[in-house]
């Protein structure tokens with residue numbers, strides 16, 4: 498791909514999603530865009546880039562952007578963030594919201610659904626303490642294609658073996674041919690919605706718990722700051738934010754502070770008390 | 775160093791598993807069927823067992839039931855690693871006392887993830 502063409506696509510993808518593509522990712526770009534060109538009956542990347550230059554075709558621009566997202570996810574990814582939720586956050590949430598008996602959780606870049614479904618399984622396991630509660634799990638992502646997979650709740654053998662304890666597989670999945678299908682009751686606990694983190698997030702409402710894991714790593718500093726700032730406004734005063742293992746707020750946003758002793762967990766900078774302690 | 779007994783009738787599978795487990799800092803023992811594995815366990819109960827299902831002489835599930843009856847045999851963490859990938863088999867394994875279950879094919883990532891889940895890592 499010509500440097501000019503590469504730059505054009507990079508700019509497009511960054512403007513639309515925040516994702517940064519460096520020059521050493523040229524091979525990635527080509528291998529991801531070839532299928533897009535093929536699906537549209539184009540001869541090759543030159544024709545595709547031509548069409549992007551021509552602008553106008555919103556569907557194409559969206560498809561190109563989506564093609565550049567990395568959607569890898571596992572159930573109970575990194576274990577710890579989910580243990581912390583079950584052992585610390587949830588009990589505190591239950592006592593802090595005893596009056597209202599309602600809470601909302603947001604998975605801000607939920608990809609194929611493993612993260613929200615992991616949380617749904619935890620809530621299901623604790624159902625006895627939550628009877629009569631209104632619980633909401635919202636999963637959003639920029640990619641409509643990956644959201645369709647999340648909604649389908651169908652996973653390969655490979656996917657269900659990464660992070661999902663076998664007891665939970667048995668309990669919450671049925672196998673049909675080679676596909677592991679998630680339990681409809683669990684599926685109904687999660688709402689999915691297409692949402693771009695670069696857009697105004699206000700419409701999503703307020704949340705007690707936000708998982709924004711393994712997406713900020715793909716953004717540059719100013720974009721990270723902006724997204725964190727927006728998230729801080731959606732968080733309840735005692736709410737908590739989970740970031741990915743390679744992500745932090747330090748040096749990026751002063752809206753949050755790390756929760757001591759809980760790696761990867763953050764609360765609002767001004768909070769005197771949070772659901773994490 | 776924790777010990778892991780690899781039970782599989784395939785030499786190749788044992789070799790692959792051995793390599794992965796050494797990288798994860800396990801000391802490994804090997805057996806080609808359940809009966810040979812049981813003999814090893816009678817001398818010393820390993821911290822972990824990576825267990826195939828279908829093997830000559832004594833299969834994995836029979837071995838597991840026998841292991842659980844040995845003195846100290848309930849302490850060993852047993853992870854099945856088999857091509858049997860239907861719910862009935864998994865259910866049977868759990869009921870017999872398996873701690874985790876890997877459906878083949880496996881790689882180091884899956885072994886590591888499963889061993890982490892059961893607290894071996």
Ligand SMILES: C[S@@+](CC[C@H](N)C(=O)[O-])C[C@H]1O[C@@H](n2cnc3c(N)ncnc32)[C@H](O)[C@@H]1O
Pocket residue numbers: 513514515516566567568569570571574605606607608609612637638639640643692693694695709710711712741
């Ligand atoms: C690696 S996945 C992370 C999935 C999950 N949170 C986890 O930790 O396993 C990153 C996801 O971020 C999504 N994404 C990238 N840019 C986005 C944006 N601007 N707005 C919303 N989602 C975005 C991608 O589509 C992708 O599904």
